[in-house]
Amino acid sequence: MEPYTQQVITVIQEIPAGAVATYGQIARLAGNPRAARQVARILHSMSRKYDLPWQRVVNAKGEIVIGDPEAAHTQASLLSEEGVEVSGKGKVNLSKYQWNAEDHNQDWLEG
Template identity: 45%
Template sequence: MQDYIREFYGIIQLIPKGKVATYGQIAKLAGLPKHARHVGFALKNMADDTAVPWHRVINSQGKISLSKEDGLGENIQILKLQSEGVVVLNGKVNLKLFQWIL
């Protein structure tokens, strides 16, 4: 596994329950500003049995960014966020209320 992917996963594990972070935020914290797509790639290719709370990472607009072909995936992410107290309305999270600030 590439070092930056390990770094992404480590940062994502720091996001507390009830909070979210953006792909760009994770990239910046890992020292790779402007590499948000690398974070998305790392999450997309993550093992299914991982303990990394992938569901806490969303796009910079506060939207759930799973592809349309993931059908149930979006529902799983929303359900996981809601179970932690994050309010999701129309597939979007209010970053002013729920964004993790380190």
């Protein structure tokens, strides 16, 4: 596995319940701020294998962007179960729920 892919997986695994992160935020924390689309591909292809909390990842506007309506509903339901409020339009208030990784111990980024 490529080091960047491993970093992305590690970052996603660190998103705590009750919080969300954006694709771009994950890309930045993993070391490549311009790779948000690559984060989306990694999330899509490796969520099951690595049991990633995929529901905690939204776009830069706080929106659920999964094209499949059933999967989008599942994501909103899982977030709600974790205490994250999701609007009827599938949007999360980032100022309230966005994960502030800088407030957490980031030894995982250096390992």
